[in-house]
Amino acid sequence: MCFATVRLVLAGLFIHLSTIEEATAQNIGCVVQSVSGPQRQVLRCHDGLSIEAETGAEYDLVDRNRDGQPDALNLRSRAVLVDAPARSGRRSFEIRTPQAIAAVRGTRWAVDIAGGKTAVFVVRGRVSVRRVSGGTGSVNLGPGEGVDVEPGTAPLVVRRWPAARASALLARFGR
Incomplete structure (x- = not known):
């Protein structure tokens, strides 16, 4: 069953996939896992990286280094929940959206695109967030903190998310 539209970027080629099949997932060092609860696609990668994409997410x-392991995710719609373990000697894993770039080492966080903005929320660990364009500087988020990145140049403001907002986002992933 297709839970997300996924494109795999390897060796500079875009390969459009309507679903990640087990063989394709293995080519990127991941396996597709069945889940119960809210419909979503879960990829578990050999280096411990876990990516959950909600139904309808496009990414x-x-x-980048063609080692058979994903280094980044370009998210165009909906939300993903990522658990990225620390990677010894490797670059941090990052998520790019039209508005923001969120990069980490060893953390769990969610990124959601809706209404022309990107929301980043940290469950555990630390995440650095900056605008793709139109602003300077970055912010660092810790557990329970989030930031809304909208088009423009206004400073990014870190806020402790209310429990209801955090719970509503995480419920989309069965949490």
């Missing part, structure tokens, strides 16, 4: 996985 590309990127393998």
